[in-house]
Amino acid sequence: ISAVTSTDKMSASEGTKNTNTEPWGGFDDNIIIQGSGSAVIDMENMDDTSGSSFEDMGEMHQRMKEEEEVAEEDGGEEEDGGEDGEFLGMKGLKGQLGRQVADEVWQAGKRQASKAFNLYANIDILRPYFDVEPVQVRNRLIESMVPLRMINFPQKIAGELYGPMMLVFTLVAILLHGMKTSGTVIREGTLMGTAIGTCFGYWLGTSSFIYFLAYLCSAQITMLQMLSLLGYGLFGHCVVLFVTYNVHFHSLFYILWLVIGGLSTLRMVAVLISRTVGQTPRLLLCGTLAALHMLFLLYLHFAYHRIVEGILDTLEGANVPPIQRVARDLPNVASAVMNATVKSVAVLVHSQ
Amino acid sequence: VGAADFAGLSDVSIAEDIPVEGDITVPLSSHGVDDEVSTLDEPVKDTILRDLRAVGQKFVHVMYPKESSALLRDWDLWGPLLLCVSLALMLQGSAADNQNDSGPQFAEVFVIIWFGSIIITLNSKLLGGTISFFQSLCVLGYCILPLTVAMLVCRLVLLGSAGSVSFIIRLVVVTASFCWSTFASTAFLADSQPPNRKALVVYPVFLFYFVIGWMILTFSPSH
Numbered sequence: 001i002s003a004v005t006s007t008d009k010m011s012a013s014e015g016t017k018n019t020n021t022e023p024w025g026g027f028d029d030n031i032i033i034q035g036s037g038s039a040v041i042d043m044e045n046m047d048d049t050s051g052s053s054f055e056d057m058g059e060m061h062q063r064m065k066e067e068e069e070v071a072e073e074d075g076g077e078e079e080d081g082g083e084d085g086e087f088l089g090m091k092g093l094k095g096q097l098g099r100q101v102a103d104e105v106w107q108a109g110k111r112q113a114s115k116a117f118n119l120y121a122n123i124d125i126l127r128p129y130f131d132v133e134p135v136q137v138r139n140r141l142i143e144s145m146v147p148l149r150m151i152n153f154p155q156k157i158a159g160e161l162y163g164p165m166m167l168v169f170t171l172v173a174i175l176l177h178g179m180k181t182s183g184t185v186i187r188e189g190t191l192m193g194t195a196i197g198t199c200f201g202y203w204l205g206t207s208s209f210i211y212f213l214a215y216l217c218s219a220q221i222t223m224l225q226m227l228s229l230l231g232y233g234l235f236g237h238c239v240v241l242f243v244t245y246n247v248h249f250h251s252l253f254y255i256l257w258l259v260i261g262g263l264s265t266l267r268m269v270a271v272l273i274s275r276t277v278g279q280t281p282r283l284l285l286c287g288t289l290a291a292l293h294m295l296f297l298l299y300l301h302f303a304y305h306r307i308v309e310g311i312l313d314t315l316e317g318a319n320v321p322p323i324q325r326v327a328r329d330l331p332n333v334a335s336a337v338m339n340a341t342v343k344s345v346a347v348l349v350h351s352q
Numbered sequence: 353v354g355a356a357d358f359a360g361l362s363d364v365s366i367a368e369d370i371p372v373e374g375d376i377t378v379p380l381s382s383h384g385v386d387d388e389v390s391t392l393d394e395p396v397k398d399t400i401l402r403d404l405r406a407v408g409q410k411f412v413h414v415m416y417p418k419e420s421s422a423l424l425r426d427w428d429l430w431g432p433l434l435l436c437v438s439l440a441l442m443l444q445g446s447a448a449d450n451q452n453d454s455g456p457q458f459a460e461v462f463v464i465i466w467f468g469s470i471i472i473t474l475n476s477k478l479l480g481g482t483i484s485f486f487q488s489l490c491v492l493g494y495c496i497l498p499l500t501v502a503m504l505v506c507r508l509v510l511l512g513s514a515g516s517v518s519f520i521i522r523l524v525v526v527t528a529s530f531c532w533s534t535f536a537s538t539a540f541l542a543d544s545q546p547p548n549r550k551a552l553v554v555y556p557v558f559l560f561y562f563v564i565g566w567m568i569l570t571f572s573p574s575h
Contacts, residue, residue: 130478134551
């Protein structure tokens with residue numbers, strides 16, 4: 001049995017020797033085998049082909065084939081020697097080998113899976129984008145409302161994701177609050193799902209779209225910078241919605257929409273202009289961004305807030321205002337009028 | 353080459369009439385095997401009582417957040433699950449009766465709590481925290497305890513009256529428990545961060561408990 005194990009190891013090392021064609025010896029797979037228990041990945045020993053599953057499948061297949069050949073040889077030699085031997089002995093040996101092979105395949109699969117997981121799902125990929133100080137975040141929040149004057153040379157955009165992500169989550173919380181106080185009914189889906197989907201969809205979708213347009217207009221901006229820029233631009237949205245979801249004045253909303261929404265849009269537009277050449281590309285890019293940004297704020301206010309007016313009207317009780325602000329009150333008014341008419345007609349009929 | 357090696361070793365005689373069976377794998381640590389055998393054989397009552405006692409002990413640590421090692425060292429997720437399920441059950445209004453959802457559904461609360469915790473954990477790890485994934489989940493889950501107590505109190509207050517007095521009482525209770533939750537979890541989580549970045553970790557925790565506290569405050573049972 002120990003013979004089988006040592007042969008396995010030898011076949012494994014032979015396998016690696018076969019696949020390594022480099023003259024300088026190549027990577028020794030045994031080091032990876034021994035170090036697979038540790039959590040630290042030694043990047044030096046990472047095979048060039050380790051990311052490609054095609055190569056790994058080929059290597060594993062070859063290893064399995066060699067193990068099968070060795071097993072066949074074992075079985076063949078034993079069979080030649082002991083044909084009269086006990087049947088149980090034969091089966092016992094083969095069962096043992098079968099388990100061994102299965103164990104090896106499982107180990108190989110686990111190794112491959114953990115290698116792939118450590119390579120792709122490694123959280124350290126995102127770590128540099130979260131390397132900020134609180135003072136920096138605060139400064140960038142304030143700067144996002146201040147439009148720049150100098151558009152002659154490219155403005156620096158900080159490539160961080162902490163601020164934008166926190167702003168999107170804050171917007172989700174504010175939106176949830178607005179939907180709750182206005183009693184919005186979501187038929188298919190949940191309130192939380194709608195809020196998260198709207199905010200994240202806007203942030204990621206608009207960033208990608210503007211990045212694509214920037215690529216067409218040959219503007220100098222990367223995806224990360226676009227995500228960061230648009231994320232910080234949502235700060236104005238958060239402020240406006242926080243105020244207007246609690247204080248229900250339409251004129252106040254319009255003023256805030258123009259002033260605060262306009263300021264943050266102007267800031268983003270200025271940054272984009274400083275990174276684009278040519279009048280038409282600038283117009284296209286900045287016009288699209290301005291339109292989308294302002295319209296999003298308008299949408300967030302009106303789509304999730306209209307019902308508040310209906311509630312206010314019904315809360316006022318007997319003095320129904322003569323001008324119906326919300327169309328959905330019309331059926332109620334119509335039915336009330338009808339009831340009153342019918343009753344008055346009935347009274348008239350009874351009185352006669 | 354393989355065949356030659358095998359032939360060289362074949363002088364090790366394996367008797368052909370004795371079936372060869374056995375376990376080749378080397379046990380990593382016999383201590384672990386012994387532990388598993390002993391806790392498998394004990395009666396279920398002992399296991400449940402032991403786990404409940406551990407959960408209760410952690411509840412005490414959350415209510416008086418002075419000692420910060422017990423929660424982190426032996427973390428478990430039973431307590432957070434209990435708290436999450438009870439909070440979600442209490443927050444579920446009778447939404448089946450009326451047309452508009454007056455209360456969040458069970459699944460919504462569950463998802464908010466667990467995904468919020470996961471996102472906060474990822475955030476604190478990305479900011480350079482030394483705490484592990486499940487330890488952070490454990491801490492955040494256990495610190496929902498004050499908010500669950502506040503939910504109980506709110507439910508009892510709402511049984512009495514639903515006027516503005518009860519609203520003020522509920523507001524005070526929920527605000528106090530929300531501050532307690534944030535303070536308790538900060539006491540555990542912020543130790544693992546570099547000192548100048550504590551505010552970056554505290555803000556998502558603040559937002560998370562704020563959303564839960566606001567869900568509790570705006571809960572109105574419909575009869």
